[in-house]
Every structure is written in C-alpha cells, then in structure tokens.
Amino acid sequence: MRFASQIDPNSDSFATNRAEMLALVNDLRTLEARPIELSEKRRARMEERGQITPRERLARLLDPGMPFLQLHSLAGYMVDTDDPETSVPGASLIVGIGFISGTRCMVVVDDSGIKAGAMVEMTGAAFLNAQEIALRQKLPFVHLVESAGANLMGYRVEFWANGGKLFRNLARLSAAGVPNLAVLHGPSTAGGAYMPGLADYVVGVKKNGMAALAGAALVHAATGEKANDRELGGSEMHAEISGLVEYLAEDDAHGVEIARDVVEGLDWNKSLPVSRPRSFEPPVLDPEEIAGVVPKDTRIPYDMREVAARIVDGSRFEDFKPRYGVSTVCLQAAINGIAVGIIGNNGPIDPAGATKAAQFIQLCGQANTPLIFLSNTTGYMVGTQYEQAGMIKHGAKMIQAVTSVDVPKITLYIGASFGAGNYGMSGYAYEPDFLFAWPNAVTGVMGGEQAAGTMEMVARAGAARQGAEVDEAKLAKQRAMITAHFDRQSGAFYTSGRCLDHGVIDPRDTRRILGFCLETCLEGRARNVRPASYGVARF
Template sequence: MPVFQTKIDPSSEDFARNRQDMLGLVEQLRSYEARAAMLSEKRKPRFQQRGQLTPRERLAQLLDPGMPFQAIYNMANFQVDDPNPETSVPGANVIVGIGFVGGVRCMVFVDDSGISAGAATGTTVDVMTGSMKIALRQKLPFIHLVESAGANLLEYTVELWAHGGGMFRNLALLSAAGIPTFVILHGPSTAGGAYQPGMSDYVIGIKKNGMAALAGAALVKAATGEVADPEQLGGSEMHASVTGLVEYLAEDDAHGISILRDIITRLDINSQISAQPDRVFEPPVHSPDELAGVVPVNYREPYDVREVVTRVVDGSDFAEFKPRFGPATICMQARIMGHAVGLIGNNGPIDPAGANKASHFFQLCDQAEMPIIFLNNTTGYMVGTEYEQAGMIKHGSKMIQAVSNVRVPKITLYIGASFGAGNYGMAGYAYEPDFLFAWPNATTGVMGGEQAAGTMIEVARAGAARRGQELDESALAEQHAAIVELFDRQSTSFYTSGRCLDHGIIDPRDTRKVLGFALQTIWEGRNKTLHPNAFGVARH
C-alpha cells in the first residue's frame, strides 16, 4: 500500500493561524474547567474546619499515582442553569472519570460539595446515569464519593425527580451484572440520595461527617414535628452499629479512601480479565501535537481528514478502503496503540457512493470484530435532483441501518461539522457509541445557521409570491439574523457538551491518548468474565 504523504507544512501561515485559533479554544476550555475548581476550592477552609479533604483531594488520594485518568462530562451543565458563557460553571457539581484504583480500571463519581454543597442540577442526573451506562457496558466497578445536599428544592422540576430514579435502577443493574459498586459517605446523603449507599454493594462511612437518611432533621421536623438528633437519625456510627447500612467505619476521609482501596485490591478484580496480548507499536511519524494546526476551526474551510489520521495511528500507517469510490468518504484500516481499528472520516458531504462504501465497510469491521472510529466532519448527505435520483435516501438509509446494528465498539469524535442525518450515519449521540468526545471547534446540529435562515427566507418568499404579496425586506433581514443566531448559538461544542450530548470536550492534541485509553477500556470490558446474579446484592 502506498504511504500517505502529508501536505501539511508546520512553518506555513495557514498552519500557524489554525494552531493559534485552535489553541485559543483549548485555552477557553481550560478556563471554563478552572472555574469549577476555583469555586470549589474557595470552600477549602470550611472542609478543613470539619477535618475533611476537599473533593479534589479525595479524588487524588483515591487514584493510583502516575496512572491515567480520563475525565468525562467535563462541560456538563455549562450554559444550562446559567446561559451566560462568561459566568456559567461547568461540571454539574460533580467530578467524573475513568481511572485506576489499586490497579483496577474504575468509573469514579465524586460529588463536588464545594459548589452549592454538592446539590444536584438537572444535568447531574444525566451525568450520573450516563456514567453508569458506560460502567455497565465496559464492566467498570463504580465508585461514588458522596457528599451532597441533594436536589435544590428551589429549582425543583418534576423531570429531575422522574429521571433520578434511573440512578438507583442502574446501581441495581450494575450489581446484578456482577459489577461491584462502592460508596464512601464523606458527608450527607439524604432523601433520594440515601439510596446511593442503600443500593451500593460496599459502604464506608466517615465518623461524625458521614450521614444517610431518607429525610434530614429539617424535613423530619417539618413533616412530623420530631426534633431529631442528626447523628442518631442517620450518622455513620449509627448505621455501622444499628442498621447495618455501613460495612466499614472510618476515622476520616483519608482513612475511608484507604479502606476502599484495600477492598478493591482484595477483590482481585483484574483476575476476571483475559491475558492481554503483547501490544508492540510505533508512535505516529507525524506528531499528534500538530493536530492543533492541521484543522481549521471554521468548518467551512476544507481539510483532508487523512492528515488527522496520520497523526493518530501507529506509525502513521493506514490502508484506505475503496479510495476511488465515493472519495469524499474516507474509510481506513489501521492500529492505535496496538489495537486494530477501522476509521471513517469525511472530506465533505456524503454522497450515494460514499454512503454505499461506508455501509460495506461497517459490515466488514463487524465481521472482523474491529472497533470503528468515526471522525465527524460533514455537513450531511448530498441533496439535489442528481443525488435524489442516484438513490441518496436509499444509500443513506443503508449506512444508518449498518451503523445502528454493528456489534463492534464504536468511538465517535466530533472534529468539525456534524450536521443533519450525516451525524446519524457517523454514529452521533443517538447511536450510543461507547465513547463520544468533541474537539472545542466542533459544530453540531440539524444544519448550519446560514443554511437554516436561507431555507426559511426562501419559504417566506415563495409563500408571498403565491399570495401576490410584497415582503418587508428589513423585517426579513431581522428574521434571517434571528434564525442564524438561534441555530449557531446551539451548535457550539461548549453548548452541546453542556447538555451532555457527548462525553466531554478534549484537546485535539490528546486525541491519540484518549482513543488509546478508550480502546483499552473497551478491550478489557469485552474480555472480562463477570459472575451475574438475579437481583444484585441485597442488604439484610
């Protein structure tokens, strides 16, 4: 196979401009993430007064030093409760990711009680249920470091309550699947939150600070008139000696984390995973750092997706499938950190031949049990008389049919545009890829703002012509601007990630590392033997 020859010149003005624009967006991402950390750490003196670690200190002590940690849902709730991007705080009052505890790859969920006492937002429930679904699919032990004021009753919605039940159902499903679940009660866990320890397999309670009750003292007094002592009502010591809800009683946060790490080590979870093959691989010939300058942040500017691939795959070596047929749709076979993968990317809209090729390629990957990586940069399927008569609906439907039914893992990256049904054919959010990450320049939606506005204006002009009416051009211009703003505001990666329509935004330069981590997580999940039971672990 001929080796792909890069046409990127890192010393060129275009590369420098692209890199400056992309790194500006990465800096914006990091500044948003820092808002949550800084806001939470402002409460550090209060944690110290109570003899506690801060949420980030708890996470740091839990994870194995020097091992990778892949954050997920890092932008959750951004521009949701607070629509102003200048003040909105991402994270949904939680810190979530996949990391190693005692050498075991785990899903870790930390209540960020430094922000609003860890009170749940509407998207907190989405993050919790989404992370549990990943844990269930990838067979990851689920760890929850609990300290939360529960739902903010001043911002109560019936949807929050209704969807919240899924958190406890998922805990039951994890346990029944043979995937252990763990809770450390660092602080209060009341109302619905009391079922976090109640539904978990192992519970560690922290003396004095840990507390679990269906109703806190204030609610008990309001409901029954009883003046309850909080520690007798739901303290860790009471649960360890009276109810049996707490299995392990810890002196403080650090002790509780030490107990949890010890439990995980004793369970010998890694013995459930098949022996791993010896993966020997070469780094890309072209540095992944160059990805910041390869891709323009404006999706209207074309680029060759193979320039991305050559900076991601092992040895920059890939074989292209049917390169002359449907050439704007690029299908490739390669390896990433030793894992054999199929990749599909876009050098423009998807035409009938490209959709046909993609369908064929997906089925071959499924036959070979080869994960598929989707590099989204498409404005959708081609439209117009020529393409309709060429069977665009039929061939596009075949592509969507194939991507819906492949049994192999799917990893999706939004690296440019991902519009309309093109998003569906490229394994967008609704197609439940194993992992879905976005670059900060990504743009997603039914179509671009200019396209939507142009469509609506054409409809208005045609309607006016049929009625023999004249249009107010100034009003039409205002409508055009309003439609563009409506669509474009909702299409940015920060906006969509805030609504949990992906698993988080990543720095493009980290793409290879993120894909390698995801592929190994998937491999371990598919090669782990669980011991499921009928109902999960019930407390007696």
C-alpha cells in the first residue's frame, strides 16, 4: 500500500529540520576531510620514494564507476584527544567494500601519509570489524600494506594483547575459504610482518616493500648484528630467498595492477547462482526529503513511516498490526526489489510493541526476509503498570528473537537509541551485519538529563534517611557534571570514533547504502566456499 505522507515540504518545521540536519552532514564531511588533507601533506615525500599516495592506490585498485562503501571514516575521533577541533579521524586506515575486477571485496588501505601508517587503538578495532564483515559476507580481503607498526607512544598492554586477533582473523579467513591478499607497498615490521605472512597471496613492491620481524636498528640493538633493511626484509629478498612474496612488482601502480589480476583469477563469482535482474519502482516520496522529515532534537516525535516511505520501493509497505503496540512499527516492504522487514520506533517500546516485534522478527526468519532496524527509542517502558504487564519477559522475547533470527540484519541509529531498547533494536552488541548512524543520533545507557535526575533523587533520598539538609548548590553542580559526562559520550561522531558502528552516513544516502548492504548480504549467503581445517600456509 502506498503511504500518504503528512509532511509539508514547504512548512517552517521542515525547513528547520532540513537546515539543522544538513549542518550536521556538513560537520561530518569536514571531519572526513581532515585525514585526507593531513595525508596529502606527505605527497612530496612519497613521490621522492617513487610511490603514489594511499588514496591513489585505492583508486587504481577499484573498478572505475562502481560503488565503494567506505566504513569507519570517523574511527579514532576524540579517542586520543579531548579537543574536537584538532582530533583527526580515520585511525590511519581507509576501509570499505568495493569492486575489484568485478568482484565485491573488503579493502583496507594503510594511510601511510599519517604518522607513517602507525596503528593506534581504533586502527585495530576498525581492522577487526573489516575482517569480521569479510568473513561473514565471504568477501575477499585485500590489504594495501605500509605501516610503521603499533604507535609505541600510546602503548597499552591490552592493545598489544588484542592485536593478536588481527592475525588470528587472517588465519580464520583463509581456513574459511575466503582468500586474503596483501600488497607490500612499504614497511611492515614486528607483529605487522604477519600481515603479509598470513596472507594467501603477497605482492611485494621493489625498493620500498619490506617485511621483517625486526628492522636493522632493532637487530643491531638486540644482537649487535649490523644488518641492512633490504637484506633483512626487502620485497626482492622475499621473492627470491624466503618465499614470502609470490609476485614482485616494479612500483606501486604495478603492485595494484597485479592485485587486480590475482582477484580476477579467483573467478570468485563462479559459484553464485545466475541472478535475474530485479525490477523495482523508486520511492514516490523523494529520499532527499528525509533531511527535513527528522528533527535534530530527539525529544520531538515524528512518524517512522515517513522515513520508511522515502526509503522503500514505490513508497509502499504493509503495516503489520498497526493498531497493536502502536509505538513499535513493523512494515513489510522492498528495497531495490529485495523483500525486507522494517522495525522502527515511534516512542518507547511497551509490552505489546515488544511482543509484536518478536513475532514479526520470527516471521521474517521463517520467510528468510532481511530485517532493517530504524532505531529511535528511549528504551522499554518502566513503571508499575508496565512491570505488572510483563515488560521484562516481553522485552526478553524481543531480545531473544533479535539474537536468534538467522537473516541479514541492518541497523540504523536515526535518533535516540537508549538502554535495553538499543539491544532489542539490534544494537552494536547484537552484531548486525551492518550498523550505521545518522549524524543526529544519540546512544547510551540513558540521556544525560535522565542520568543526572536519577542520581539527584538518590542523593536526596540518602539525605532524607540521614535527616541531613540537602546542599542545593552541590546538587546543581553534580547535575551539570553528570549531564555533560553522559551527553558528551552519546553523540554519533563520538561513538563512531570508538567504532561502535560501521560509520556515520548522510540520511539522504540511506536507501542507496541499504541497497548496497542488502546485495552484499544476499551475495555472501548465496556463495559457496571451500573451508579447510586450517588456512593456506606458505612453504
């Protein structure tokens, strides 16, 4: 059924919403430009070494004109510094899904223009997420390597301990029958040497590519041996003596060209069933209008159906149990001709909404229908009425259904996503296939005002029990401090900086990104791979 919108694009509220949302999108683009500008400052030095920049390597690797979905563009933002004006996002990585020789691949590029590509805490988190997506979606994993290794100035023992997962996941990819390929553009030393070491295919670039457990300086300090970096770990040595490198490239461009040829030689799409082109009708309601539909202030309500109607084919959907559990919206629709189930929020989740959602999730599981979660909820309802109505057990049903359903799940934080409501709406901890946030989104255990109000009531109750006077000035200071502490951590840019999603997106790109992710998920599930009990080893 085609949705009849109640939104007036000429209204003052639409204009206000649009202006505020586009200002946030502009902030996002400004942040994303920072690592590009910083990396570009190293162009002259790289050209002196006969290299091309990391982004030029990426551009040459990908098929021209084909889509590329960048992930984790804000990784590391506000992690190593509290200054939002100087924090550089990206974590010295460029991560995304794109097409190489017609094959959909996961691509990771070390941004060696920033601190020589040295890894920080969120580099590891973004890298791990990329590996896990590649494993889940059966995407060949291509890594363009040039990194100074871990940033020892920010060393913490847990960073080193967790770093082992990067190498474990390369072994898991290979054992699962998902090929991984490394192009050695520059140094990869210490633990980083296992990036090419655990790759199924290694391309080494002459003169600059280098992999060694210890560079010449460390070897001399540890053993007294006066060694040469090229003899220790140069691409030429590995191609001729150690056998680490399968393909020796003349320069960066040649290395990328070889990588494309290797991926083409995989014939990775041969096991996919022949797919018929899907016919579909674009939304009747313009996706561009989403920026004016959703208010920046998460306390202002709006109908989630207005968002869905600007995402789905033909602006058509069937509303599942619309009169039951009305604050939880369950819709049957299609995106790019792919049937989907959509769950959204028009407020907190009550017992009826939780049971409706749980049933709808199970029905989608039965029909093998992908699920899309449009999360905008303050959580599950609280209070005597709702506790007696079984909020805990009904909310638990919803969480069980989300956890257990075996269909692709894509989550979007498009407003508030607080408390256990985030869990029921397939939040970060529930490992959806893809998770993105709009720039207006706020997430956390609860809002700052609610947290401050809760702690104030605790303080007042404690004073009353002791028969003590309440220090109003002290309470006001506590209230302001707690509100600021919670709210500072809830914004989309802050949480995305900690890799608690796969990226922040422009709301107007939602349909395009959902279509790309759905195709990726369905392709991965249809693909046959040849797993083994262990990964391919180099002899």
